[in-house]
Amino acid sequence: MLRPLTEKRVRDALSTVLHPLTGGDIVASGAVEHIGIKDGNVTLILKTDPQAREVMEKAAKGCETAVSALSGVKSVRTVLTAHRPTGEADNRPPPAMGMKPPAPPPPERLEGVRTIIAVASGKGGVGKSTTAVNLACALKQRGLNVGVLDADIYGPSIPKMLGAGEKPGFTKNDRIEPAVRHGIRAISMGHLVPEDRATIWRGPMVIGAVQQLLKGVAWDIDGDLDVLVVDLPPGTGDAQLTLVQTVPIDGVVLVSTPQDIALIDARKAYDMFDQVGIPVLGMIENMSQFVCPDCGSKHDIFGHGGAVATAKEKGIEVLGEIPLAPVIMRRAETGTPIVLADPGSEIAARYGEIAGRIAEQIDA
Numbered sequence: 274m275l276r277p278l279t280e281k282r283v284r285d286a287l288s289t290v291l292h293p294l295t296g297g298d299i300v301a302s303g304a305v306e307h308i309g310i311k312d313g314n315v316t317l318i319l320k321t322d323p324q325a326r327e328v329m330e331k332a333a334k335g336c337e338t339a340v341s342a343l344s345g346v347k348s349v350r351t352v353l354t355a356h357r358p359t360g361e362a363d364n365r366p367p368p369a370m371g372m373k374p375p376a377p378p379p380p381e382r383l384e385g386v387r388t389i390i391a392v393a394s395g396k397g398g399v400g401k402s403t404t405a406v407n408l409a410c411a412l413k414q415r416g417l418n419v420g421v422l423d424a425d426i427y428g429p430s431i432p433k434m435l436g437a438g439e440k441p442g443f444t445k446n447d448r449i450e451p452a453v454r455h456g457i458r459a460i461s462m463g464h465l466v467p468e469d470r471a472t473i474w475r476g477p478m479v480i481g482a483v484q485q486l487l488k489g490v491a492w493d494i495d496g497d498l499d500v501l502v503v504d505l506p507p508g509t510g511d512a513q514l515t516l517v518q519t520v521p522i523d524g525v526v527l528v529s530t531p532q533d534i535a536l537i538d539a540r541k542a543y544d545m546f547d548q549v550g551i552p553v554l555g556m557i558e559n560m561s562q563f564v565c566p567d568c569g570s571k572h573d574i575f576g577h578g579g580a581v582a583t584a585k586e587k588g589i590e591v592l593g594e595i596p597l598a599p600v601i602m603r604r605a606e607t608g609t610p611i612v613l614a615d616p617g618s619e620i621a622a623r624y625g626e627i628a629g630r631i632a633e634q635i636d637a
């Protein structure tokens with residue numbers, strides 16, 4: 274009878290792998306942060322120091338080989354999280370009072386990816402992911418090669434919105450193979466991080482995993498990407514700040530609802546990108562007006578025009594307004610965004626115009 278694949282069996286297999294720095298068993302050294310098992314697919318999360326990344330990548334391969342040899346294993350994926358090992362002091366001098374901590378070195382450009390656009394919001398739930406997938410589809414309709422990276426670990430929804438929920442596979446040369454849906458290459462943090470662990474992931478772990486996804490995915494699987502759309506986690510905290518400094522973002526699209534509270538956060542998001550020198554391509558007012566599907570009457574549920582006013586105040590372009598329309602939500606839930614499901618609709622046309630304004634700015 275086939276022995277069930279348990280965490281203990283995986284742990285025992287991993288303990289045959291040596292930690293490249295301590296020389297001892299990798300489990301005993303405390304580097305195995307998490308073992309996830311689902312239907313024979315194993316996810317390993319290994320802690321590493323940023324300086325030891327290269328040697329740990331080799332150790333990760335060793336872990337994958339050891340676990341793959343177990344009966345019942347269909348796939349093994351390892352994620353390295355680049356944060357300081359527990360108990361080790363941060364010896365860098367603290368920034369002086371009122372001074373910003375030193376910025377990380379500028380991120381390297383990604384091979385096979387011409388432009389990276391981030392879709393961001395200061396606040397959660399404003400429709401950032403919905404906007405990101407519809408824009409990706411509208412950019413694709415312009416004949417561009419488009420990819421989507423769902424970096425929103427706390428609410429990864431892109432796979433569902435694109436109907437790309439299955440776990441990714443690997444290419445022959447061991448790169449992560451993105452799912453391809455509606456001609457768009459997509460990968461999500463949700464594929465790597467077990468749902469129940471996401472909320473306890475600390476900023477540096479998220480950043481390590483996003484970096485690994487960015488570099489580890491075969492984005493150029495079918496020719497170079499013209500545009501990679503990155504759905505960022507909402508907010509303007511330290512994690513977001515460091516993340517935007519580690520991803521080579523060419524421009525950012527801010528999404529806000531017209532609500533005052535969302536706009537305050539949108540201003541903070543603008544300031545964050547401005548501070549690190551990432552161009553804000555413009556703002557989109559989402560859920561700008563509710564248009565009654567029965568009678569066509571318009572209702573300003575969250576107010577109207579607030580994002581437009583904020584964009585003007587900050588001197589940034591208004592890329593467009595998207596109404597609050599139940600059909601946008603329904604289409605997103607069934608895995609075919611409205612831009613593709615109903616390309617002749619007024620809403621699809623609005624996304625198309627916004628994509629056109631973005632394409633113009635990035636010269637695509």
Ligand SMILES: Nc1ncnc2c1ncn2[C@@H]1O[C@H](COP(=O)(O)OP(=O)(O)OP(=O)(O)O)[C@@H](O)[C@H]1O
Pocket residue numbers: 394396397398399400401402403404425428429430507559560595596597598599600601602603605606
């Ligand atoms: N214009 C719209 N009209 C109607 N529903 C919308 C619209 N935009 C987004 N939604 C719906 O609002 C909900 C939140 O959207 P979405 O997940 O895109 O937001 P988000 O800002 O990415 O959220 P989070 O910060 O949690 O990731 C979803 O159910 C989505 O279908």
